[in-house]
Amino acid sequence: MKFSSHTGLSQTLQVSLLNTPMQKSSGGITSHLLGGLCCYLRRCIFSVLSVGPLPNHITFIMDGNRRFAKKRNLGEGDGHKAGFSALLSILRYCYELGIKYVSVYAFSIDNFRRKPKEVQSVMDLMREKIEELLQQESIINEYGIRIHFIGNMQLLTEPVRVAAEKAMRVTANNQERVLLICIAYTSTDEIVHAVQESCKDKWNQIQASKEGKVSNGGSKINGLDLHFRDSCRDNATEACSSLHKGVKDAGEKDALLEQNSEKHSDNYSEGEITSCNGIVEITEERKYKQGETASIKLVDIEKHMYMAVAPDPDILIRTSGEDRLSNFLLWQTSACPLYAPKVLWPEIGLRHLVWVVLNFQRHHFYLEKKKKQF
Amino acid sequence: MELITCIILLLLLDILGFNYYGTFCKSLSAHGKLQYLAIVIESEDAHQTSKVVKLLQWLDSVGVKNVCLYDMNGVLKKSKETIFQTLKNAKSIEEVNEDVTHHAPDHMTLEFISYVDGKEAVAKAANLIFVKNFKQHNIGGVLDHQISLEPHLNQALQIVGCKGPEPDLLLVYGLVRSHLGFPAWRIRYTEIVHMGSLNFMRYGSLIKAIYNFTKVRHNYGT
Numbered sequence A: 001m002k003f004s005s006h007t008g009l010s011q012t013l014q015v016s017l018l019n020t021p022m023q024k025s026s027g028g029i030t031s032h033l034l035g036g037l038c039c040y041l042r043r044c045i046f047s048v049l050s051v052g053p054l055p056n057h058i059t060f061i062m063d064g065n066r067r068f069a070k071k072r073n074l075g076e077g078d079g080h081k082a083g084f085s086a087l088l089s090i091l092r093y094c095y096e097l098g099i100k101y102v103s104v105y106a107f108s109i110d111n112f113r114r115k116p117k118e119v120q121s122v123m124d125l126m127r128e129k130i131e132e133l134l135q136q137e138s139i140i141n142e143y144g145i146r147i148h149f150i151g152n153m154q155l156l157t158e159p160v161r162v163a164a165e166k167a168m169r170v171t172a173n174n175q176e177r178v179l180l181i182c183i184a185y186t187s188t189d190e191i192v193h194a195v196q197e198s199c200k201d202k203w204n205q206i207q208a209s210k211e212g213k214v215s216n217g218g219s220k221i222n223g224l225d226l227h228f229r230d231s232c233r234d235n236a237t238e239a240c241s242s243l244h245k246g247v248k249d250a251g252e253k254d255a256l257l258e259q260n261s262e263k264h265s266d267n268y269s270e271g272e273i274t275s276c277n278g279i280v281e282i283t284e285e286r287k288y289k290q291g292e293t294a295s296i297k298l299v300d301i302e303k304h305m306y307m308a309v310a311p312d313p314d315i316l317i318r319t320s321g322e323d324r325l326s327n328f329l330l331w332q333t334s335a336c337p338l339y340a341p342k343v344l345w346p347e348i349g350l351r352h353l354v355w356v357v358l359n360f361q362r363h364h365f366y367l368e369k370k371k372k373q374f
Numbered sequence B: 001m002e003l004i005t006c007i008i009l010l011l012l013l014d015i016l017g018f019n020y021y022g023t024f025c026k027s028l029s030a031h032g033k034l035q036y037l038a039i040v041i042e043s044e045d046a047h048q049t050s051k052v053v054k055l056l057q058w059l060d061s062v063g064v065k066n067v068c069l070y071d072m073n074g075v076l077k078k079s080k081e082t083i084f085q086t087l088k089n090a091k092s093i094e095e096v097n098e099d100v101t102h103h104a105p106d107h108m109t110l111e112f113i114s115y116v117d118g119k120e121a122v123a124k125a126a127n128l129i130f131v132k133n134f135k136q137h138n139i140g141g142v143l144d145h146q147i148s149l150e151p152h153l154n155q156a157l158q159i160v161g162c163k164g165p166e167p168d169l170l171l172v173y174g175l176v177r178s179h180l181g182f183p184a185w186r187i188r189y190t191e192i193v194h195m196g197s198l199n200f201m202r203y204g205s206l207i208k209a210i211y212n213f214t215k216v217r218h219n220y221g222t
Helices: A011-019 A029-049 A065-071 A078-097 A109-113 A116-133 A139-143 A158-170 A187-215 A228-250 A270-289 A298-303 A350-362 A364-373 B002-016 B020-030 B049-061 B080-086 B119-135 B139-143 B146-159 B203-214
Strands: A057-061 A101-108 A145-150 A177-185 A315-318 B037-041 B066-070 B090-092 B108-113 B169-173 B191-196
Touching (some): A057 A078, A078 A101, A078 A116, A078 A139, A078 A350, A101 A109, A101 A116, A109 A116, A109 A177, A116 A158, A139 A145, A187 A298, A187 B146, B037 B049, B049 B108, B080 B108, B119 B146, B169 B203
Parallel strands (some): A057 A101, A101 A177, A145 A177, B037 B066
């Protein structure tokens, strides 16, 4: 199924798209030829653009659907349907140009504060469109697109979550292009989630390290023989410090957490094990505070970001002329140029994309220099 | 047509040195529309301390008293002393005890930050949260509920030195419109305006940016 080029569509055709989003164009030979010519011209333009550097990842804040509906005297929800049609066009342009990653801000956590009827209508539309995307003839299969849904999925209604999970599962093996749909997403939520997961990881590492040391009291760790039971009875804290010091001296700090000890069959009383448990824990805490145990690093937090599945965006486009990011990809856009064309999202066309890419190419050298500095 | 007329008028006003729009912006600032302004400056340009001081003086003259200055490499932090010596009525945000947006308008409050106050600060805050909960053996309690972690993270960020509030407006003096690593959690709904290079800064452009900001309507996603 071919989707007609969005460029130069008349208002009449745009409105008709609202009612027939995924049907084959029933136009005559003239419109078919016109469509073919537009396609050919588009490919020529893309060939010229491809001479220069191209962005690897473009992200869109799809703003202006409701204003479009108001402007065109359309019904409630029709603005979002028009927005979906525009999304398909833009995806086609981006993937034809050779851009591998495209991400879109579909629904913010803040949007849940809209009227319940509107929220439900948007959720229903999303579920419907996700299912359409998974049809055989859709753009997904045409370009081999892998879909990721980015955000706090637990906030979604179950039908939408199930549809999203299915879409991710079905497209998991696609490797050519990637579409990231940010839904129930805010940067604040993403950062908090990443911090939470990093702390949990660190806790699990320390717990695993602690259990390993206490249950293998006389074990050989990195070549050191230790009389753990006697040490605990005599001067527990000092001995456990030397235990850790020995491990530290023998290898890297992370060896404390990733040990490879042998099990011994020595038996210890429960009291000794309990007191050694506490001692190990206190010592671990002190070592963590003193920075001797590996602390949470920036890379730990970044790997838990929802958007860690894609590189940082090279271009951010927010339609409808608003100058703020509205809690979208704040972490990932340090060296990303931000564009805010005044056009409403359903009206976005090829010319806007071309203009933005040309600007990107103009500043490419500067942006690459900035990225290296981070 | 109206826009062209407005631009010509502003240029004329700039040339004549007439502060009509400055007075207008001053009244708006005084009425709380622009409570905190952030300025991102290209690090290569940030060495031009005299230009930075001039910009701050312009802002002071239109009633913008609370300013956060950011450059990626921390050049502005090194020029802090010079800037405070030149601006007689400016104080550092660390010296201001009350809420920075509610202090008396008799002095400017300046905050100086750089890239390390962004992502690295989040890592420090994460460690702070971890150690605190580790000590209280409370890892399971706080970390199992993401919603309760956000206030802890905000508190931890304050402790590691991120005192300033979220700016209402962020002016970028650089080659492209990009926040260049400004602390992410502080620019959720901040208007980001590109002003061009610091070398070509103009009073009229500054006033126009502040004036346009006053006309913006936020719906915060609703």
